[in-house]
Amino acid sequence: MLHTGAIALPVGTLFGGDYTSAPNSIPDLNMQYNHGPAATDGSLVWFCSECYDGPIGYWQSQCTACSHQKCNSCRVEETC
Numbered sequence: 001m002l003h004t005g006a007i008a009l010p011v012g013t014l015f016g017g018d019y020t021s022a023p024n025s026i027p028d029l030n031m032q033y034n035h036g037p038a039a040t041d042g043s044l045v046w047f048c049s050e051c052y053d054g055p056i057g058y059w060q061s062q063c064t065a066c067s068h069q070k071c072n073s074c075r076v077e078e079t080c
Helices: none
Strands: 002-004 007-009 044-047 075-078
Touching: none
Parallel strands: none
Antiparallel strands: 002 007, 044 075
């Protein structure tokens, strides 16, 4: 069910199941980011110097975890 205030809409046929409200979660800003292997559509990746997220595809100019703009302090690596 999709809960929108006082009404609940069935979404089972759209998303393959009937889900109830999920508990609210607060992001852990101290978590270790690990997204697995580097992106394969470029030979360079970078790691954010603010939150240490990565690898991030070099074509991306902004960290997807903290919105930091790629800068000279961000570590760049070449993938195999």
